[in-house]
Amino acid sequence: MKEQWLPGSALAFKSTVPMPWMPVAPAIAGLPTLTHAQAVHFLMTGERPGKPTVTPPMPEYRFDKADAEAIAAYLKSLSR
Numbered sequence: 001m002k003e004q005w006l007p008g009s010a011l012a013f014k015s016t017v018p019m020p021w022m023p024v025a026p027a028i029a030g031l032p033t034l035t036h037a038q039a040v041h042f043l044m045t046g047e048r049p050g051k052p053t054v055t056p057p058m059p060e061y062r063f064d065k066a067d068a069e070a071i072a073a074y075l076k077s078l079s080r
Contacts, residue, residue, distance in 0.1 A: 006078065015056065022055040030079025036072050043068035 008027035015021045031039050038049050046053045046060035054060055063071065 006075075011057070013057075020055050022058060028075055031072065031075050032079070034072075036076055039072035039075065040065070040068045043071055 006027065006029040008025050010024050011022075014023070026033070034042060034049070042048055043061055043063045044065060046062070048054075
């Protein structure tokens with residue numbers, strides 16, 4: 001079912017050493033917290049509006065503009 005795509009969930013693993021850690025993967029279907037332009041910027045730089053860069057275990061992706069545009073468009077399309 002489309003409404004169950006990429007809903008986010010608690011992670012089943014934890015860091016083995018002390019560090020900042022995001023224990024929950026956020027919902028990304030439709031990119032509910034980002035505009036298309038913000039999503040493209042995030043995918044190219046790792047920077048989110050009003051927040052620090054990504055928290056482990058999320059890697060800091062550095063896509064080129066064409067790939068970031070395509071990924072953002074695809075994820076936004078999942079909300080329809």
